[in-house]
Amino acid sequence: MTDTSTAVPAATRQSIDTAAAHLKRRYRAERRFKAVGLGAILLAMGFLVLLLWTIISNGASAFMQTYIRVDVTFDAAAIDGDDLPGLVKSSIQQRFPAVESRSEKRELAGLLSSGADLDIRRALAADPSVKGTTQPLWMVASDDVDMAMKGYVSRQPGLAGNRLTDRQIAWLAELEAAGAVKKRFNTILLSSGDSREPELAGLWGAVVGSVFSLAITLLVSFPLGVATAVYLEEFAPKNRWTALIEVNINNLAAVPSVVFGLLGLAIFLNFLGMPRSAPLVGGLVLALICLPTIIIAGRAALKAVPPSIREAALGLGASKQQVVTDHVLPLAMPGIMTGTILGMAHALGETAPLLMIGMVAFIVDIPATPLDPSAVLPVQVYLWADSPERAFVERTSAAILVLLVFLGAMNLAAIMLRKKFERRW
Known part of the structure; x- marks a missing residue:
């Protein structure tokens, strides 16, 4: 019998060994990349846990009063x-x-x-x-x-x-x-306004001011943002003017918030004569900050609706307006709500523009209307953090906890609304 097996040429074996070594290096690099990614996640979670633990440990005692x-x-x-x-x-x-x-x-x-x-x-x-x-x-x-x-x-x-x-x-x-x-239990903290005395200082005035400001922000920014997104995406002609508008909207999303505060100071206070330190002005300024985010997210949500939805509605005789209002907009609403959540969360944490319109003033009374002078939670945190008394340290952390709870409740409500409007196709 003759041996049909032949020896593997040296060049071929060398190529196989080189490819195997290269493959091992790729696998090692992939494992290192995964380890670095996992380490980054663990490090970020560690910093987050440390931050939350510091705030809770410093602020929990503020909910008790001697x-x-x-x-x-x-x-x-x-x-x-x-x-x-x-x-x-x-x-x-x-x-x-x-x-x-x-x-x-x-x-x-x-x-x-x-x-x-x-x-x-x-x-x-x-x-x-x-x-x-x-x-x-x-x-x-x-x-x-x-x-x-x-x-x-x-x-x-x-x-x-x-x-x-x-x-x-x-x-x-x-x-x-x-x-x-x-x-x-420190009922004063959750039922009273601000005070120079730490044991008498409360957050209720700032909470009511934040509710008024965010309500005005939502009432102004949501309909304007959705209407702008619908017009630019569904009705506006594609020319240099709409392109210029789109570029400016994208640029507005990156403008520092203090610039909006200066705009509110110049327009709402100096020109229109609106009341200083009022939630009405604060809500209007925050609405300007939220608008670019809502418009950009709204346009992305409208683009994500399949073209077949529009074509089917048009094929059945619906007008362009009926296509948008009855079919496209309901399907895009979950994405629009997501953009609104992001915008409102951004607005809730803003301090610089509110300082520019005078909401940093020391105000003891609880606001009864959006026209009354008021503070908001981020500004209250800023004011208490600047106070020298040791008791204000724990009250600052407690105010941050209340702010986080307020943000969580607002996001939960928005998520529930988004789930309600969500549709699958």
Whole structure:
């Protein structure tokens, strides 16, 4: 028998070995690329978890507030003379009768918030019959006492730089031993407006201002953005003018937001004379910021609708307007809603344009209408972050948490609407 097998030529074997080595290098490079991508994802998630943990750990304690129980004598003369701050001081001094000097009385009154008289006003409003009687009343503690009870301020006597004096630390320990100090849920934070005193500062004014501003933003930007996208994509002729408009819309999406703030300052405030620091002006400025995003996303969603939908509708005798309103626009609505979500989320976090139109002002009252002066949540975070008091540090983080919850609720509502309009073909 003859051997039909032949030896592989050396050149061929060398080519096979070279190709195998090259293939191994490609596989190693692919594994390295995957590892780098996975590492980038893990690193980004780590930074995100660290950020959220820092915000939550700093801000969670702000949702609790320290209160001190004081036996208040609702003296008719002090109430009729509207001397409730004096009534607060005399009531807590009754708890420590040995305190006699003026400096000691001032330190003792410093255990309570400067707005503790508001607790007396609320008690009188809830039950006017307490007038002339002595009733136990839980009053808001000062920010230094609150920080000490939460462990952010030292309670060890004799330390240099203590926020509380040695006498205040001793009085606080005596009140705590008597069960006259406790922490409650901080309703002030979620029901009041801003204040110079951290323990009295709330977010409700900023929340209402944000709701008003975003409502105006949505009412202005959504119909204008959708109408513009429909016209440019479905009706506008393709010429140099529409091309110029498209280029400018794309460029507007990259314009810094502070430029829109300057535009709002020049047009809405100086030229039209609209009220300063009002959610109406803030909503209009934010609408200008949202418009390019909604228009671009709307046009992309309209392009994604299959041409067969338009052709079928036209073939059945529908007009161009009927094709757009009855067929194309409903199918493109989920994509348009996605663009609206992105635009509104962008608007919710904007601070610079709102600073330009005066929404950085210190405003205590809760706005009743979009024409009333108001703050918004991002600006409130900015204001509190610039405050030197330690208690404002936790309230800044708490405001960020409320802002994130507000953003999440808004996005959830928008996603539900998008799912409602979503259709499959």
